[in-house]
Amino acid sequence: MTDGLRKGLTSYGDAGFSLFLRKAFIKAMGYSDDALDRPIVGITNTFSDYNPCHGNVPDIIEAAKRGVMLSGAMPFVFPTISIAESFAYPTSMYLRNLMAMETEEMIRAQPMDAVIVIGGCDKTLPAQIMAAVSADLPTVVIPVGPMVVGHHKGEVLGACTDCRRLWAKYRAGEIDDAEIEAVNGRLAPSVGTCMVMGTASTMACITEALGLSLPMSATIPAPHAERFRSAEASGRVAAAMAKARGPRPSEILTPSAFRNAQTVLQAIGGSTNGLIHLTAIAGRSPHRIDLDAFDRLGREVPVLVDLKPSGEHYMEHFHHAGGVPKLMAELGELIDLDARTISGETLREIVARAEEVPGQDAIRARDKPIKAEGGLAVLHGNLAPRGAVIKQSAASPKLLQHTGRAVVFESVEDMTARVDDPALEVTADDVLVLRNAGPKGAPGMPEAGYLPIPKQLARAGVKDMVRISDARMSGTAFGTIVLHITPESAAGGPLALVRNGDMIRLDVAARRIELLVDAAELDKRRAALQPRGTPKWAGRGYAHLFNATILQADEGCDFDFMRRDGKG
Ligand code: FES
Numbered sequence: 001m002t003d004g005l006r007k008g009l010t011s012y013g014d015a016g017f018s019l020f021l022r023k024a025f026i027k028a029m030g031y032s033d034d035a036l037d038r039p040i041v042g043i044t045n046t047f048s049d050y051n052p053c054h055g056n057v058p059d060i061i062e063a064a065k066r067g068v069m070l071s072g073a074m075p076f077v078f079p080t081i082s083i084a085e086s087f088a089y090p091t092s093m094y095l096r097n098l099m100a101m102e103t104e105e106m107i108r109a110q111p112m113d114a115v116i117v118i119g120g121c122d123k124t125l126p127a128q129i130m131a132a133v134s135a136d137l138p139t140v141v142i143p144v145g146p147m148v149v150g151h152h153k154g155e156v157l158g159a160c161t162d163c164r165r166l167w168a169k170y171r172a173g174e175i176d177d178a179e180i181e182a183v184n185g186r187l188a189p190s191v192g193t194c195m196v197m198g199t200a201s202t203m204a205c206i207t208e209a210l211g212l213s214l215p216m217s218a219t220i221p222a223p224h225a226e227r228f229r230s231a232e233a234s235g236r237v238a239a240a241m242a243k244a245r246g247p248r249p250s251e252i253l254t255p256s257a258f259r260n261a262q263t264v265l266q267a268i269g270g271s272t273n274g275l276i277h278l279t280a281i282a283g284r285s286p287h288r289i290d291l292d293a294f295d296r297l298g299r300e301v302p303v304l305v306d307l308k309p310s311g312e313h314y315m316e317h318f319h320h321a322g323g324v325p326k327l328m329a330e331l332g333e334l335i336d337l338d339a340r341t342i343s344g345e346t347l348r349e350i351v352a353r354a355e356e357v358p359g360q361d362a363i364r365a366r367d368k369p370i371k372a373e374g375g376l377a378v379l380h381g382n383l384a385p386r387g388a389v390i391k392q393s394a395a396s397p398k399l400l401q402h403t404g405r406a407v408v409f410e411s412v413e414d415m416t417a418r419v420d421d422p423a424l425e426v427t428a429d430d431v432l433v434l435r436n437a438g439p440k441g442a443p444g445m446p447e448a449g450y451l452p453i454p455k456q457l458a459r460a461g462v463k464d465m466v467r468i469s470d471a472r473m474s475g476t477a478f479g480t481i482v483l484h485i486t487p488e489s490a491a492g493g494p495l496a497l498v499r500n501g502d503m504i505r506l507d508v509a510a511r512r513i514e515l516l517v518d519a520a521e522l523d524k525r526r527a528a529l530q531p532r533g534t535p536k537w538a539g540r541g542y543a544h545l546f547n548a549t550i551l552q553a554d555e556g557c558d559f560d561f562m563r564r565d566g567k568g
Pocket of ligand 1: 193
């Protein structure tokens with residue numbers, strides 16, 4: 001027996017009247033009693049004119065509704081916040097927790113026996129899964145799917161690794177105004193999420209590895225017919241879950257599921273953001289992501305997926321090579337194949353059906369990896385007492401051990417104002433340092449960690465430098481870039497103590513990031529720091545809540561009161 005329309009009645013002090021009134025109003029939409037007696041599957045609608053990545057959401061909704069109805073349940077579509085990466089001020093991460101709170105509360109507030117969440121653009125899947133874990137209602141995730149690739153002068157192009165690569169060429173004077181305009185029209189040739197292994201693709205793959213979405217749903221291109229058949233099948237699964245009242249996220253998200261997700265994150269050369277989001281999702285559950293254990297896992301797990309920015313291909317190639325099931329088949333015993341998924345199948349059953357595609361080279365065999373170690377490494381040292389992250393698979397090998405002089409930018413604004421100043425004293429061997437760009441500092445930990453190479457150096461042919469910050473970086477970006485330095489400088493972390501000319505040592509093999517200044521001098525600098533107080537932007541509303549309760553990167557940047565056990 002499901003609760004259907006009887007669930008969560010509005011409080012009028014008379015349950016019978018509450019149901020009578022609810023039915024009276026919903027009948028205004030033309031529903032029959034038969035329809036209203038069915039189990040209900042809620043479906044989130046994150047379509048927005050501001051979110052081109054979600055441009056196929058109306059068609060996905062139609063297909064999912066079809067699947068729900070073919071299985072004898074009733075779909076109810078409801079709107080939630082939609083967040084598009086390039087349309088979110090100051091940064092999408094600032095809004096992720098708002099979307100998670102809003103989605104959770106609408107799942108709780110409205111009558112439904114299961115829910116389908118449809119998302120994709122970077123912060124949306126994490127927000128929806130955080131919500132689903134907290135609400136713990138049977139949940140099916142449908143990623144919107146990646147864009148198809150673009151083409152320019154015979155070259156395959158993709159958002160947004162190639163956006164950054166070609167913009168860097170433009171800054172260096174290697175391509176002109178007309179060409180960059182032409183490229184602008186070719187980087188995103190369809191709706192869907194960025195088709196490299198950026199944060200959106202990373203989160204879709206992690207979702208599949210967690211067992212929260214159907215096999216292959218991470219990789220089917222957004223415009224393909226298969227995407228909508230998968231949505232229809234997702235609707236059927238959601239209807240079955242509504243009738244069976246399970247499995248709930250708490251039954252799917254076991255320690256094995258989280259370990260599988262971390263293994264896949266390493267093996268795909270996934271986005272550094274994926275680690276923050278997975279940590280936040282785990283924080284809503286009884287389980288935790290341990291950064292050091294994640295790093296140890298990375299030493300065992302090779303990068304097998306050859307996608308930009310760590311490799312060469314794009315998401316549609318990964319899909320046609322067999323997608324996440326084939327990847328998990330290659331990973332073998334590194335994956336716990338007994339983990340269950342929403343359909344009731346184990347990963348073992350899913351992996352057994354993985355397609356063998358002759359000649360494909362997007363998913364490598366275990367003995368021919370792209371990199372012998374996982375994509376992400378966790379660093380510690382006197383600059384990052386609670387950790388920092390580097391995507392070593394997308395870094396320059398020769399810079400992974402490097403000591404250089406600090407060139408410090410106080411904030412994103414300061415960096416923007418000075419990085420191209422011809423008077424800036426900087427060489428290719430220096431270490432660019434950006435601070436006050438963490439969760440509280442900027443606020444929202446913007447994707448500013450991909451500091452541009454100063455124009456004077458870019459024009460001289462410099463393609464990469466060591467760059468460090470308490471910011472994040474887009475999963476589509478590349479370079480020798482240390483991110484998520486924790487605690488952040490605005491929370492009194494040691495990044496606040498760095499001065500121009502200090503020496504900084506990066507040693508990725510040893511997992512160290514050190515400020516080569518003696519402890520007594522650092523104590524002196526720390527004592528001279530001004531207390532931060534409440535910044536002007538945080539005076540009221542959501543900004544106030546954000547500033548007062550945002551956690552650091554090692555805790556997933558969730559709000560302190562939103563984790564499973566609340567503030568206590
Ligand atoms: Fe939406 Fe990249 S901008 S996924």
